[in-house]
Amino acid sequence: MSGSLELQGLRRTFGSLIALDNLSFEVPAGQVVGFLGPNGAGKTTAMRAIFGLTELDSGSVRWNGAQVGQAQRRRFGYMPEERGLYPGMLVGEQIEYLGRLHGLSAAEAATATDTWLERLDIADRRNSKVETLSHGNQQRVQLMAALVHKPEVLVLDEPLSGLDPTGIDAIGKVLIDQARSGCCVLFSSHQLDQVEDLCEQVTIIDHGRLVVSGTVDELATSGGRRLQVRIEGDRTGEWARHLTGVTVSEVDGGAVRLVLESSVDSDDVLRAAMRGGRVTQFSFERRRLSEVFREALK
C-alpha cells in the first residue's frame, strides 16, 4: 500500500461555533500519525468528516489524490470515540458482519475474524455477547471491527482511553504493525507519552485550526535547546527565572527543564546554577511531546 490521506481546507460550523477552520494536513501511508489537541479542538469532527459523518461547509478529504467517496470508505477502518457495537450480538458474528459490510466475502470475513480474535487474545469470547465482555475486551472487539477488512486507512478516536498498560501495549503494537504493512494510521489521544512512543508524526490542532505538524524527531529537536538541571535542595528553579533568554519550561521533582534562546551561552547558565548550589545534573535533553503540546497551545 502507498499513498496518503489528505484533509484539505476543512471547515465546519455549528451555529456560531467554528469546529473546523480551514484545517489541512496529510497522513502518509506507512506511518502512525498522532492527532492531538485540547478537548473541543475539533479532532473528532475532523475524523468524522473523513467518513462523511458530518457535513462540511467547505473543504475535501482525498485519498491518493482522489475525492473520498463511499467506495473508498469501505477500504477505511474507523473506531469512533463513543464505542459502537450491538450489545446483544455475538462477538464473532458482529465482526464478520462488519467485515462483510466492508466488502469481504462470508468466508474471508470468518477467516479474518478468527485471525484477529486469536491475535488480540479473545478467541474464547467468539460466541459471547458483546455486553458480557469487560471494558478492555470490548475495546479490543471495537478495534477488530476497524481492522477486520485489512483497511488502507485506519482512523481511531481515543483508542487507548480506559485501557490498562497491557491493553495499551497490545493495541499500540497492532497500530505499529498496521503502519509497517503500509496502512495510513491516524489516531487521537490525550496520553502524550504513548503518542510519543507510537507515532512517527504528530499533528496538533486547536479551535479547529492546525497549530503544529511534523515528525516526532523534528518537533523534539525544534523550539530551542533544552537543558535539564538538578541542584541539591532546589525544588523551584527560582535561580533560573531571572536569566535573560532562558525560560523555565517545567519543574518536576527537582529537575528543572530550561529552554534556551539561540543567543544564550550554556556556560553562563551552568555558572548561574553553581551559584544556586551543588549541581548534580546538567544535560541537554530532547523536547518532550508534552512540551510541544503546551507550547503550541500557549
Add this chain to the structure above:
Amino acid sequence: MKYAYTALVAVAVVARLLWFLRRRKRRAGKDLVPDSANGGAVGSPAAGSVTGSRRRTSHVIEDALGEVGMVAGREIRERIRGRIFRIGTLVLLVAVAAAIVIPTLHHSSGGPTKQTVGVVGRLSPQLEQVVRAAGTASQDVVKVVPERSLAAAKTDLRSGKVDLAIVGGNRVLLNLPASASSSPADPSLVQTVASYLGVLKAYRAGGLTPRQAGLVDNAKSAPVNTLQPSPKSTTTGTSVFGLVLLFFMLTQYNTWILIGVMQEKSSRVVEVLLATVRPLQLLGGKVLGIGLVALGQAALVVGFALILAKAVGSNLLHGTGPLVLACQLLWLVLGYAFYCWVYAAAGSTAERQDQVQTLALPLSVPILVGYVFALTVSSSGHPDLIFKIFAYLPPTAPFCMPVLVGLSQVTWWEFGASVLISIAGTVGMAVFAARIYRRAVLQTGARVSIRQLLARAAP
C-alpha cells in the same frame, strides 16, 4: 375428532414452549461464563448448526441485495433469535388458538346430552317419531322408556331415572321447572317435545292421516327472489378477526422498527455502520429485514389459524373469504411499507426508551383511528362517505379498504387506485424519512425535534 385436533395443537404449542425454555436455559448457562475465564465459551459445531439454516436463508438475501441484503440478513437473524420475537409468536399462536378453539368447546358443552324420556300410556310410532325428532332438533341423545303408571313416572322423575315424562301423549311432566339450573331436563328438548305434541294433537283434531301429517311436517319454504342482489351480510363479508390481527401486527412490527433504530443510535453502532454504508442502505435493509420477519410471522399465524379453524370446525373465520384474506395480507404489507418509514424517522430522533414511548403514542393515532372506524363499519355494514375517503388515504387504507372489499362496495379499479395512492404515499414518505433519518441519527444528546430537523433540512 375435533378434540383430537385440539389436543394435537396443544401438544405442539407446549412442546415448542418447552423446547424454547430448554434452549434459553442452555444459552443462559453459556452466557454466564465469566469474562476472565478462558476456554469457556468456545464455539461448538452444534452451536454452528443451530444457526446454520437461518444463516443460509439470510445469505440468499445478502447475495442478492448487497449491503441492503446484509443489513436485512442481520435483522432477520437477530429478530428470529430474539427472545421477544419467540415469546411474542408463541403468545400470538396461543391467543389465536384460544380465540378459535374456546368458542367451539363452549358450543360443544351445550351440545348432545343424554335425555331419558318416560312415557305413561301407549307409545305409538307417531309419538316415538315425535320424541326422536325433538331430540335431534335439540342435539340430544334421547332414550325412551315406558312407565307403568303416572305414580311410577313421578317416582322415576324424583329419583332422576328419567329426565322428563310424557303423560297420555298430550302433556309433559318434569320434576323441576326446565329453567332451573338443577333441572336434569334439557329446556330446549322440553320446549321442542311440548311444541311437537301440540302439533300432533292438532293434526289429530284436524283429521289428518299419518301420511298427510308427514307431508305437512316436511313442507319446505317457498323461494324468495329479489330484483336487486342483496349486499353480503357483515358476518359473511368481513372478518373482525382479520382486522384485529392486522392492527396487532402493524403496531407490533412498526414498534420493532422504532426501537431498532433507537437502539442502533443509542449504542452508537450506527456511527460505525454509516462509516461504510449509506443511510438509505442501512434504513432500507432494516425495514426489509423486519418486514420479511413480519410477513413470515403473519403467514405463520394466518396459516395456523386457517388449519386450526378447519380442524375444530370453528366458524370464526367463515366470514373471511379467500379474497378478503388475500386483501388483508396485501394491506398488511402496504400498511407496513408506509408506516415503517414514519416509525424509522421517529426512532432516529430518540435514544432512550422513555423517548420512544413518548413517540409511539402519537404515531399510533392514525392506525387506531383506521382500526376503530373499520371495526365499526364492518359490524354496521354501512360505510359512509368519510369511511370511503379513508379507504384511499395511505395511513387508514390498510384497515378501511379490506372492509369495503368484504362488503362488495368497491370496484377493482377503485381498489387499484387506493393501492397506487398508497404506494405513491410510501415512496414520498420514504424520501422524507430518509432525509430526517440521515440528519437525526448521528445527533446525540437531547431528542431532536422534527422542527429542528426541518429547519436544518431547508436549503
